[in-house]
Amino acid sequence: MTRPTAGTITGGAWITAHCAGRDWRLERAADLEALWDAMTEDAAAFEDERIPYWTELWPSSLVLAEWLALRRADIAGRPCLDLGCGLGLTALVGQWLGARVLALDYEEAALGFARRNAAGNGVPQPLWALMDWRRPALAARAFTRIWGGDIMYEKRFVAPVLRLLAHALAPGGAVWVAEPGRSVYEAFLHALAREGWTGRRVHTATVASPDGQGTPTIGIWELTRS
Numbered sequence: 001m002t003r004p005t006a007g008t009i010t011g012g013a014w015i016t017a018h019c020a021g022r023d024w025r026l027e028r029a030a031d032l033e034a035l036w037d038a039m040t041e042d043a044a045a046f047e048d049e050r051i052p053y054w055t056e057l058w059p060s061s062l063v064l065a066e067w068l069a070l071r072r073a074d075i076a077g078r079p080c081l082d083l084g085c086g087l088g089l090t091a092l093v094g095q096w097l098g099a100r101v102l103a104l105d106y107e108e109a110a111l112g113f114a115r116r117n118a119a120g121n122g123v124p125q126p127l128w129a130l131m132d133w134r135r136p137a138l139a140a141r142a143f144t145r146i147w148g149g150d151i152m153y154e155k156r157f158v159a160p161v162l163r164l165l166a167h168a169l170a171p172g173g174a175v176w177v178a179e180p181g182r183s184v185y186e187a188f189l190h191a192l193a194r195e196g197w198t199g200r201r202v203h204t205a206t207v208a209s210p211d212g213q214g215t216p217t218i219g220i221w222e223l224t225r226s
Contacts, residue, residue, distance in 0.1 A: 083148035088114030
């Protein structure tokens with residue numbers, strides 16, 4: 001079980017998580033409350049989904065990081081795509097394990113912290129990309145493995161995510177999605193068969209939430225396409 005702890009340092013806040021066999025120290029925005037207030041008080045920004053979810057380290061990311069360590073042989077030396085990288089944990093773990101990671105996020109600020117977190121943890125920099133997955137600029141069928149932790153919050157995200165996956169996944173590749181059992185994933189799973197995907201749960205783990213609010217159970221779903 002991964003059990004992150006949180007604290008503060010000058011110039012920012014940090015989270016330390018133990019996963020994939022080592023400690024990872026992740027810097028994030030120093031004043032989270034002020035950041036949330038600044039970004040959500042603007043109605044236009046709020047409607048554009050620019051809520052700063054990236055400031056948190058979500059339990060799904062911890063379980064996904066452990067899963068990547070278990071599947072090291074599947075990712076080492078291969079091009080991999082990290083969807084919604086946030087603070088960068090799963091991108092860093094993948095890169096550290098030998099994958100060639102392209103990590104994308106919707107928020108430029110998130111990528112700034114992710115870049116600093118790579119340097120702070122002694123990991124070669126993944127290729128960071130500022131990108132909206134509804135309008136991806138990715139090479140077709142370029143990635144052997146694609147992963148994302150807790151990447152969907154609304155049913156309207158299902159179709160664009162599946163379009164991106166179909167475009168970017170290499171023949172014979174696989175997608176790993178970590179999720180805590182939100183109802184939106186039922187819609188996602190039902191949509192898979194219609195779009196020619198096969199999905200199966202390959203891993204389940206219970207993890208201590210970084211905010212101390214319980215121990216959610218996270219499932220890893222593997223998606224493949226014939």
